[in-house]
Structure formats: C-alpha cells, structure tokens
Amino acid sequence: MPLQIYNSLTRQKELFVPLHEGRVMMYVCGPTVYDDAHIGHGKTYVNFDVVVRYLRYLGYRVRYVQNITDVGHMLDTGEDRILKGAARERIEPMELVERYTRRFFEDMDALNVTRPDISPRASGHIPEQIALVQRLIEKGHAYVVNGSVYFDVSSWPTYGKLSGRRVEELIQGARIEVNPEKRHAADFALWKRAEPGHIMRWPSPWGEGYPGWHIECSAMATKYLGQPFDIHGGGVDNKFPHHESEIAQSEAAYDRDFARIWMHNGMVMVGAEEMHKSLGNFMTLRQAFERWSPMAVRFLIVGSHYRSPLDFTPEAMDAASRGLERLWGAVRSVRERLQTAPEGPADDDVLASLEDHKARFLAAMDDDFNTSAAMAVLFDLVRVSNSLVASPEPVTRDTLAAIDAAYRELGGDILGLIPPELPAEGLAGLAADLVQLLIDTRQELREAKQYALADQIRKRLRDLGIVLEDTPHGTRWVKA
Numbered sequence: 001m002p003l004q005i006y007n008s009l010t011r012q013k014e015l016f017v018p019l020h021e022g023r024v025m026m027y028v029c030g031p032t033v034y035d036d037a038h039i040g041h042g043k044t045y046v047n048f049d050v051v052v053r054y055l056r057y058l059g060y061r062v063r064y065v066q067n068i069t070d071v072g073h074m075l076d077t078g079e080d081r082i083l084k085g086a087a088r089e090r091i092e093p094m095e096l097v098e099r100y101t102r103r104f105f106e107d108m109d110a111l112n113v114t115r116p117d118i119s120p121r122a123s124g125h126i127p128e129q130i131a132l133v134q135r136l137i138e139k140g141h142a143y144v145v146n147g148s149v150y151f152d153v154s155s156w157p158t159y160g161k162l163s164g165r166r167v168e169e170l171i172q173g174a175r176i177e178v179n180p181e182k183r184h185a186a187d188f189a190l191w192k193r194a195e196p197g198h199i200m201r202w203p204s205p206w207g208e209g210y211p212g213w214h215i216e217c218s219a220m221a222t223k224y225l226g227q228p229f230d231i232h233g234g235g236v237d238n239k240f241p242h243h244e245s246e247i248a249q250s251e252a253a254y255d256r257d258f259a260r261i262w263m264h265n266g267m268v269m270v271g272a273e274e275m276h277k278s279l280g281n282f283m284t285l286r287q288a289f290e291r292w293s294p295m296a297v298r299f300l301i302v303g304s305h306y307r308s309p310l311d312f313t314p315e316a317m318d319a320a321s322r323g324l325e326r327l328w329g330a331v332r333s334v335r336e337r338l339q340t341a342p343e344g345p346a347d348d349d350v351l352a353s354l355e356d357h358k359a360r361f362l363a364a365m366d367d368d369f370n371t372s373a374a375m376a377v378l379f380d381l382v383r384v385s386n387s388l389v390a391s392p393e394p395v396t397r398d399t400l401a402a403i404d405a406a407y408r409e410l411g412g413d414i415l416g417l418i419p420p421e422l423p424a425e426g427l428a429g430l431a432a433d434l435v436q437l438l439i440d441t442r443q444e445l446r447e448a449k450q451y452a453l454a455d456q457i458r459k460r461l462r463d464l465g466i467v468l469e470d471t472p473h474g475t476r477w478v479k480a
C-alpha cells in the first residue's frame with residue numbers, strides 16, 4: 001500500500017502525493033537556541049528524521065528545511081529567551097546563539113539525526129520578514145501601533161482551522177488581554193518595537209525593532225520551499241498559537257495554501273505531565289547521554305509512534321538500552337559469522353523470509369510512519385537471524401550477506417538505529433582492542449598447551465566483568 005500520512009489539518013490519514021512528482025518540500029520548526037536541547041527536542045527531531053529517511057528511501061528527493069530561532073521567541077513573562085540566556089551567561093546574544101546552535105547539532109549528530117539541508121536563522125532573514133509584514137499591512141491584515149505591528153485575526157476568518165479554535169471565541173478572550181496595543185486578544189505580534197536597551201534590534205519602516213516569533217517560519221519556509229509546499233512538521237505543543245499563526249500570515253499574504261500536510265509529533269511525558277522547560281521537569285539530552293548511550297535514546301523514541309506521547313523514565317531507558325544491545329548483538333553475530341562463512345548460493349527459504357519481513361516492515365512505515373510496528377518486525381528478524389547463526393548447520397556467505405543487507409536497509413537507512421560499523425560491544429575503542437588482544441593471547445596459549453595461563457586470563461577478565469564464550473566459530477566476549 002502506498003504511503004499514508006495523518007494530516008492534522010484534515011484530521012485524517014491521506015494518501016501522500018507530493019506537489020511535484022518525485023520531490024518533497026518539507027519544513028520543521030527548529031529549536032530556540034538559548035539553552036541545551038532536552039529529551040523533547042530529541043523526540044521531535046528523531047521523529048522527523050525518520051520521516052525524511054523514509055521519504056528518501058522511497059526515492060523522493062527531499063529538501064528538508066529546519067530553522068534556528070535566534071531572535072523574537074518570548075517567554076510567557078514577556079522576556080526574550082535569547083536575551084535572558086545571554087544575561088545568564090554574560091555573553092553577547094549572538095555568542096549565546098552560536099554556542100547553543102553548535103551544541104544542538106552535536107546532540108543531534110549523537111542521536112544519528114541527519115542534518116537538515118537548510119538551517120536558516122531568523123536573524124539572517126530580517127529583510128524577508130519585514131517584506132512579509134509590509135505585504136500584510138498593505139492587504140489590510142495587519143496594523144501598526146507605536147512601532148509594533150500586529151496581525152488582525154478578525155480579518156482572517158479561517159484563523160483557528162488547524163487547532164479547531166473559533167476566531168469569535170478567541171476574540172472574546174479580550175477581557176484577559178493585558179497588551180492595550182492589540183485590538184483583539186488573539187492578535188499576535190508580527191514586529192515589535194525595541195525598547196531602549198533592547199540589544200537585538202533592526203531598522204524597519206516602523207522604527208527599530210525585531211520580528212515576532214511566528215513570522216520567521218512563514219518567511220523562511222516560503223523562501224526556500226515555495227508556497228504551497230508539501231509537509232510542515234513540529235511538536236503538537238506548537239499547534240497553537242505558533243502554527244496557527246504561520247498559516248494565517250502566509251495564506252493571508254498570498255491568498256493560497258501554505259503547507260498541504262501538517263504533521264505533529266506527540267510530547268515527552270514525565271508521569272502525567274508533559275516534559276517542559278517551564279515545568280522544570282526536563283532532562284537535557286546531555287544529561288541523558290551521561291547515563292545512557294545516545295543511540296539507546298534514539299531506540300526509545302523510534303520504538304513508539306511519532307504521534308504518541310513518550311513516557312521517559314529510567315526504567316524505559318534501561319529497557320531501551322537492552323533492546324538496542326539485543327539488536328546490535330544479532331547484527332554483530334551475522335557480521336562475525338560472515339567473515340568465515342563458506343561460499344555458496346543464498347538459501348531460498350531465508351530469502352523468502354527476508355522478503356516477507358521487508359514487506360511487513362514497509363507496510364508498517366507506509367501506515368503513517370508506524371515505527372513501533374516496524375520495530376516489531378525488525379525484532380522478528382532478530383529471532384530468525386539469531387537462530388540461524390546459532391545453528392550448527394553451515395550457512396553460506398550469500399545467505400548471511402542478505403540478512404546483513406536487510407538489517408542495513410531497514411534498521412540502518414530507514415530507522416537510523418544500526419550504523420554501518422557497529423561500535424564494539426559495550427566497550428569503545430582501545431578497551432575493546434585490549435580485550436581482543438587478551439582473547440588472541442589466550443588462544444595462542446591454549447594452542448601451546450599452556451592451559452593454566454590461558455585459564456588465568458579468562459579468570460582475570462571475568463573478575464573485570466568480561467565473560468569469554470567459546471563457540472564453534474571462535475571466542476566471543478560479553479559484559480557480565
């Protein structure tokens with residue numbers, strides 16, 4: 001069955017047909033770079049990484065744009081996130097932005113997230129944002145007050161169509177509004193006047209100021225992807241007001257659709273609460289990486305559907321670590337046995353089984369990127385390959401190569417969970433090499449009938465938590 005994607009705009013799964021054959025234009029709201037990324041960011045960008053990987057696997061040329069918000073994103077208190085971070089660290093705002101942009105990409109690299117094709121920065125697209133705001137004023141959808149510009153939601157009756165809110169109700173919310181410049185509570189800032197002392201400021205037709213948060217995504221998405229474009233993604237917490245406002249601005253400015261498909265990923269939960277910086281219940285990715293491997297974090301995220309909330313607990317992470325080791329262990333065994341396997345044609349039964357697994361895996365992915373079902377198929381494959389590798393019967397090189405290829409394709413290219421070269425089991429680099437050196441030395445001692453010394457090596461390794469297992473195909477080691 002061809003790919004179906006759940007569209008938040010129509011609230012149903014739809015057959016995916018891109019605007020231009022063979023091409024997909026995709027935008028995902030990026031991070032505000034004022035602090036380290038947390039698990040919630042990890043979930044969002046791993047989820048959309050799998051989407052991009054799968055679209056590319058299907059043969060589409062994808063242009064993936066994910067912005068960097070480095071200006072204009074306010075806290076509920078009205079403080080600018082970037083300025084607050086810069087004051088906290090006593091550095092220039094752009095220094096803060098540079099620091100956390102680099103750290104963000106380091107974290108994403110560790111999670112094996114493919115980098116976007118374009119990572120446009122809001123501060124690098126001020127003229128485009130000013131032009132869009134001007135256009136909205138000219139078309140009667142925005143008004144200027146004291147050097148700030150606001151979008152007039154009453155001028156755009158479909159405001160609310162994404163989140164299902166009614167514009168009349170939003171307008172009636174005016175009673176609780178504290179900003180006297182706005183005509184209606186639901187109106188939002190397109191451009192803000194810079195107060196004296198506000199460091200980040202640019203000249204504009206309305207005086208010195210800076211852009212509102214929502215306008216950057218509209219300006220940059222349209223600049224690099226055209227309008228309309230195929231897919232807009234982001235966390236479900238951004239549906240309102242951020243995405244709603246993006247839609248209103250862009251559609252009001254150009255009188256045509258903005259994004260055709262809206263995809264929203266579920267939040268990371270801690271108990272019954274969403275993980276949020278404002279709730280103080282968040283864990284940064286770097287904190288998590290001190291305790292678990294980044295790939296285990298990815299494993300946990302990929303193991304549930306992107307639209308589902310994800311319960312992030314130490315127990316779930318420990319289970320994910322074990323699951324990842326199990327998967328990697330199966331792949332390692334295939335690759336190890338491959339090195340000494342006899343020549344010969346691939347086993348037809350195995351090939352048929354691989355085809356069946358692949359078909360079921362792709363059917364799961366075609367069903368709105370159902371990675372949890374796809375993972376279940378991958379673990380069916382683990383059972384098949386483990387029992388094959390454990391069998392005393394000879395298995396040909398072509399058979400093992402076909403299994404390895406299936407792992408690379410499904411677990412590697414699509415889910416991003418199996419790197420082309422697996423790290424040594426539980427140990428990295430030199431430590432793993434030293435263990436291998438001792439295994440080789442023990443083997444030489446045994447061949448020289450120096451059994452007491454050989455056993456001594458085995459015992460000393462065991463004391464260090466390394467257990468040697470002698471198999472018909474050589475000696476392997478595992479951590480106790």
Ligand SMILES: [Zn+2]
Binds near residue numbers: 028030246
């Ligand atoms: Zn956005």
